[in-house]
Amino acid sequence: MSGDTAIATVCLSGTLEDKLAAAAAAGFGGVEIFENDLIASRRSPSEIRRLCADLGLRIDLYQPFRDFEAVPPDVLRANLRRARRKFDLMAELGADTVLVCSSVSPDAVDDDDLAASQLHELAEVAGERGIRVAYEALAWGRFVNTYEHAWRIVRRADHAALGVCLDSFHILSRRSDPRAIRTIPGEKIFFLQLADAPLLDMDVLHWSRHHRLFPGQGAFDLATFTGHVLAAGYRGPLSLEVFNDVFRQADPRPAAVDAMRSLVALRESVGTLEIPPAPRLGGHAFAELSVPGTVLEALGFVRAATHRSKPVQLWQQGSARVLVNETTRDGAVSALGLVSADPAGSARRAETLLAPERGPSSVAAPDGTEIVFCGNDEWLRDFVPSGAAPSGVGITGIDHIALTQPFDHFDEATLFYRSVLGLRPEEVSEFAAPFGLVRSRAVGDQDVRLTLDSALVRRGEWAPGVPSPQHVAFACEDALAVARALRGRGAPLLDIPGNYYDDLDARFDLPFAAELRENSVLYDRDSSGEFLHFCTELIGARVFFEVVQRIGGYRGYGVVNTPVYMTAHRERRLSLAR
């Protein structure tokens, strides 16, 4: 049943019943039932068995049994008594595999022979009841903390009802080489648990309990890892076991969909599932939002066309196109059009990856933004040209779109854009915004760039500007000239404080320093280039525009300057409120 999927109930929020319903709705084939979820449930094990059957869910694993092996005889007796009770429960539940974690108990001793013989005894009790024992090395196990060690003990115990459980987090967090997995006979790998994680330099137990992620959201190479397990001959489900502070309190229904998306993408990358490939994206076709036309006019755009059937205006400058749709939600970016080499193929891939459909070739991103896949220009046929002569002050196209993410959707968004659109996530950076820390990550390829910013903690009532504004960044070839021209046209450009330029003067000796200051243009540089950019004031509460100039090979987004314009936006909002 390779290719089958499962999810541990610990991944999701809610009661056991909430979790099972969410897992089934997202299309999982099975679940690992976490003991504490069952204990708190009012349904008996046989009622849970029936509920799962009704939902079309297998119970692939009951977990965990802790601190069993390598103990003195009296402790062993108590542990076997406990095990028999749990095996009775599993029979009622209809679960045939139990997870036994390597011991962290002070009762345990460092004796592989003793561990093997006691696990043999446990397997004997389990085997009589048709139950399999999957022994797993916790990364923080007292004596057994590598999969190779767990496998040596299982091999030594030599019992048909005893095998290993492999967990990608426990293995990859220790930087263990997963290649030796191929030396374990596939039929002795009783279970496979998958979790990704960011690379964090901290106590592995804390890392594991708080920061696991679904595959594709973190830094582990799970395709290679899973490839080794499959190459060994493992035929059980790919099962997710992800402890994450945020997912644990989020609505379990979208979280389960996010989880399933991670497995579809993983199965694609290990070659056990064929899904429509991501067609090449050729750039930003448009950004749709709701702003007054006068603002776009002041920015040098012309009203180039009107939609044939919807109250939508197309404004254009160079190849930058903005759709103004006054019916959209709260002024934020409601939709973005991406040029696809095969719009129908993009939509098919998105559907396979569980993106909610919004139209014939459009889907919803996790934060609700509509992603529209456009052929080169044929979407323009829905518009009646206004006949207005093209004009402009030097904006040439869309450089990137900044989609502020709700607190809970940051990791989900990364996986969405990576898997559905085939964009490459950059490193996560953090910066101190005036009202709290912000995580920032760009996803992109050569022609499409998005930035995903999110508050590090969910904001309370004090923090102003919640939710944070999004913005559309236009490209140009001479930011200073464009800024001058736009000021001349009365565009609502944001004034940057003089203190910023005093600091710039202290850090750099720029020939155009005075011009930057005069035009409120911000500056950044990296090892391969320079970046000039400036912003408008907030247009309404949720959106503003930026104009950027990339010089040389600069690849960033001027994040160092973000707190400066965030503060200026805040002040401007306050002065409007007065």
Place this chain on the structure above:
Amino acid sequence: MSGDTAIATVCLSGTLEDKLAAAAAAGFGGVEIFENDLIASRRSPSEIRRLCADLGLRIDLYQPFRDFEAVPPDVLRANLRRARRKFDLMAELGADTVLVCSSVSPDAVDDDDLAASQLHELAEVAGERGIRVAYEALAWGRFVNTYEHAWRIVRRADHAALGVCLDSFHILSRRSDPRAIRTIPGEKIFFLQLADAPLLDMDVLHWSRHHRLFPGQGAFDLATFTGHVLAAGYRGPLSLEVFNDVFRQADPRPAAVDAMRSLVALRESVGTLEIPPAPRLGGHAFAELSVPGTVLEALGFVRAATHRSKPVQLWQQGSARVLVNETTRDGAVSALGLVSADPAGSARRAETLLAPERGPSSVAAPDGTEIVFCGNDEWLRDFVPSGAAPSGVGITGIDHIALTQPFDHFDEATLFYRSVLGLRPEEVSEFAAPFGLVRSRAVGDQDVRLTLDSALVRRGEWAPGVPSPQHVAFACEDALAVARALRGRGAPLLDIPGNYYDDLDARFDLPFAAELRENSVLYDRDSSGEFLHFCTELIGARVFFEVVQRIGGYRGYGVVNTPVYMTAHRERRLSLAR
């Protein structure tokens, strides 16, 4: 000016102006201005100087200057140019001390003589302008990362305008012995930055940037540390520099008060400030909340008295007293009475520690709960006895009160109860509640116990039961008998699922297992005793009652069982909602 206080603007949320206003309102004498806060401000340095003067704030430090020392000559030239600009700015600002952090730059080399001579050169430039350079070893400095090393370099540089800045986090996080601080001449300690922190096993930079706390909220021994610095002869301000994810997004006004409270308590413990000592607390006088009298009646309480002037009923059983005040907020615990050996003294101490006054001997805790200091029984004179005969089913008093804390107030609450009431904080534990992780910490002494639970992340809309219910836990000597009696009286006791007792049977071989199950009584044990407890259903949305029996020296609160009754409460609420 020992005893003077200051706070770094990085501790607080908002614009520079928000931060300065909050610091001044909380009574700080000075501030450290963080460069990025100034850069983002629209006020010029001289305008900030005037604003601070108007607010009665000194500018004690401008910070930080990074990556200055031990570099090649061309880098030194650029760094000196940058320094001169910053010194000009400081002159405008009226700040006479600059923080220079030990270098993390790839340009730096491991050469103490070079570092010393370049710092000498910097001090020469600074000294001419009346500015002092305070050199600080970052815990993650590339070559200089201990205070002893920074001091060796400063000594070698031998310039009157060069001294050290000591930061408790950088020193204590590395487990450096702070005793050698006494060997530094006091006049060469130019500045002292204070931060507490929980003991976390993680990369020190991440720990520092996200998890610092105000003194008294974490695990560092700041009294001893500060004692060494004062013994060395330091006479500058005690200044807080706390980077904390939660404080950085919280309302800066209460955060600044919390910060000031931490310094008042610290100055008390190092003996530089005398404040009224915490009188001994003799137990819980009462809990005030709003519940129907019928519930208390079913729990065996009698209506013993009525307040002479307020719509408040006193219900009593044994020494457990509950005030029912139907005018209080949303059904939660609105006030708790604590027996104090000196109520007026308790109130004076609370006032000195900036607790908002609520009455002649009552103050508000950070979450708004009123804390009333009571003499032994004289507060009862405000009540007219009903003449009802004392009765009861075995409840003897109040064991503890569980005050669920809002997400942002957990650390503040710890400091409040520790400093204002003199209660001892226990270790923080974490448990997985059905809707997300919860941090839990008890504060108490022999006779007064409170538990403070708080969600680990601020909950979103999905999470039900936000805010989480509080509860009053009554003591008894025979939980099983009391449970039986209360069931007989029709008290709304919470039913616990059978799965819980199946697990209990698997873990323990208890002679009274069947009785626990029959009466929905929960069980826990630790190394010194046992704990039996049971709950009522939720009474309204925000509160329930618990009855507990402590056997032997059990010191906990049955936290292991909390997720079980939280789930049962959630189900009960759902079934009521249907």
